[in-house]
Amino acid sequence: MFNVRISVTLLPSILDPKGKASLGALKNLGFDSVESVRIGKLIDLEINVSTEQEAKEAAEHATRKLLANEVMEDFEILSIEEK
């Protein structure tokens, strides 16, 4: 069994309305040094396979098929840990 952690973020070319609104709020709170906010998703999968390679492939397949929309999002497998 493997725990796989995946981040899904909007492509850099896509405007992030939630990030933009949060940046505005941070500026209002005096966080003048913060220049950009981009907000994405963090997804944890538990995958029941025997090797790390299989876990990576299953996670990639699931992400491309459903968890991320590659028209507007990018994803990265942040970690794979055996349980």
Place this chain on the structure above:
Amino acid sequence: MHVSVLVFPGSNCDHDAYHALKHVLGADVSFVWHKEISLPKTDLVLVPGGFSYGDYLRSGAIARFSPVMQEVVKFANKGGAVIGICNGFQILLESGLLPGAMLHNENLRFICKHVFIKTEQNDTPFTNGIEENRVLTIPIAHGEGNYTASESVLKEIEDNNQVVFRYCDAEGNVTPDFNPNGSIHNIAGICNKERNVLGMMPHPERACEQELGSDDGLLIFRSVLNSLAVL
């Protein structure tokens, strides 16, 4: 003439669409539950608005994998007429029947109001009874209607005249001031290259009786019912 109105868990404009098509326009309409593995013999599939699967993950992302959607994709690829409204438009984007994707509205607010949209293409079955450039008054009601696409896809849909409706003012001027949600190029509705699939954020089914503030939605439904009747 038969219309199938799909029903997903969380659809909430299915009954409005049924009412408009059946009771106002007199079409033969039936609901089709999303678990169905086949479509009835039908001329038009309507994917209604709402919040299928609670908009979890992304709007329309989970609904596109419902069994019935696999049949809708086959139906559309064979040339069948499909219209997706609001969440239905989002489902058609996720299913790949239409290009692009939908982001949260630029101002992050849920917007529910009547807007003006300009009919830019009247060579689709959904608009062929409407004069070119006619301005329609149709309500929108969405939190994620901010259409986006890559530069190359955008160029392609503009070059192929696939932008059917754009947000505009009462005179039909397409300006940023009358773009309610930040949608790129003021896009309110697009069709596929073959022009048999239309997705639009505004709700024509909520604008089919004057008592509701506008009956411009009838122009869209009459167009599609008339064009399918002669086939």
